[in-house]
Amino acid sequence: MTIPVLDFGYVELVEAWGSDERIIEAARMSTQKGFEGWGPKEDGSPGDEKLLRYLWKNGHATPFEMAGMIIEVQAPIFVVREWQRHRAQGFSEMSARYAPLPDDNYIPTIARLMLGGGHLTKQAAGTGAELTESLAVRFRTQLDLQYQKAEELYQNALSAGVPKELARACLPVGRYTRMRSTSNLRMWLDFLRQRLDKHAQWEIRQYAEVVSGLVREHFPRTWELFAEGVGND
Numbered sequence: 146m147t148i149p150v151l152d153f154g155y156v157e158l159v160e161a162w163g164s165d166e167r168i169i170e171a172a173r174m175s176t177q178k179g180f181e182g183w184g185p186k187e188d189g190s191p192g193d194e195k196l197l198r199y200l201w202k203n204g205h206a207t208p209f210e211m212a213g214m215i216i217e218v219q220a221p222i223f224v225v226r227e228w229q230r231h232r233a234q235g236f237s238e239m240s241a242r243y244a245p246l247p248d249d250n251y252i253p254t255i256a257r258l259m260l261g262g263g264h265l266t267k268q269a270a271g272t273g274a275e276l277t278e279s280l281a282v283r284f285r286t287q288l289d290l291q292y293q294k295a296e297e298l299y300q301n302a303l304s305a306g307v308p309k310e311l312a313r314a315c316l317p318v319g320r321y322t323r324m325r326s327t328s329n330l331r332m333w334l335d336f337l338r339q340r341l342d343k344h345a346q347w348e349i350r351q352y353a354e355v356v357s358g359l360v361r362e363h364f365p366r367t368w369e370l371f372a373e374g375v376g377n378d
């Protein structure tokens with residue numbers, strides 16, 4: 146099931162593997178006791194949530210590599226550039242060397258434009274100019290025109306026989322691209338720690354919100370610890 150993000154983007158879970166229980170099993174390799182169960186035991190002692198909490202809180206991160214997800218993402222090139230900075234992932238991206246990129250381009254909404262650059266607003270403005278709604282409307286129109294021009298040049302170049310790998314040189318970073326990303330839960334949580342943060346760019350945060358929903362669904366107990374901020378204090 147694809148979950149829409151921005152105007153033409155999406156996130157789709159291809160596969161999730163492992164579980165909160167697998168993390169416990171990995172942590173108990175030395176004693177071979179495996180997973181013993183959630184919730185208080187018959188003798189009143191705490192269940193395996195205590196061990197999970199201990200692992201997370203004390204940075205015993207390796208057992209969290211025993212679970213993970215493959216995710217398909219369609220996002221503007223500039224979002225994918227940020228995403229791919231997280232090196233502990235494997236990627237496979239649609240290559241514009243072999244097939245032309247679809248003509249989908251990101252146009253921020255007026256509301257998004259009016260949000261500014263988050264904590265960077267002042268620096269980004271530089272001139273001290275403040276964006277008004279009418280200037281935001283104008284920017285959207287000009288951006289759309291620019292995308293149309295780029296597409297025209299791209300298509301003309303392809304028709305003229307310019308190799309796809311060079312015709313793509315005219316495509317802007319707002320163009321959508323598509324990739325699959327695979328990694329373990331440890332990496333996904335690190336990705337979320339950085340990309341759900343208010344300092345991350347708004348666009349990648351929208352993707353991170355969807356990824357966080359997938360983590361919550363498939364690894365609920367680990368998610369709970371992450372969301373509580375246990376270990377980050």
Ligand SMILES: Cc1cc2nc3c(=O)[nH]c(=O)nc-3n(C[C@H](O)[C@H](O)[C@H](O)COP(=O)(O)OP(=O)(O)OC[C@H]3O[C@@H](n4cnc5c(N)ncnc54)[C@H](O)[C@@H]3O)c2cc1C
Nearest residue numbers: 227230231232233234332335336339340342343344345346
């Ligand atoms: C708000 C924000 C602003 C940013 N601004 C910029 C910017 O202006 N310019 C810019 O270039 N980047 C910027 N980045 C990207 C940032 O610098 C990191 O590259 C990115 O967040 C990935 O983090 P990471 O290296 O911890 O993750 P990963 O690459 O996934 O690495 C995870 C962990 O693995 C280990 N690791 C991975 N590779 C190595 C290695 N080669 N050697 C040693 N340890 C390794 C480290 O412990 C690392 O923390 C920004 C990121 C954020 C969230």
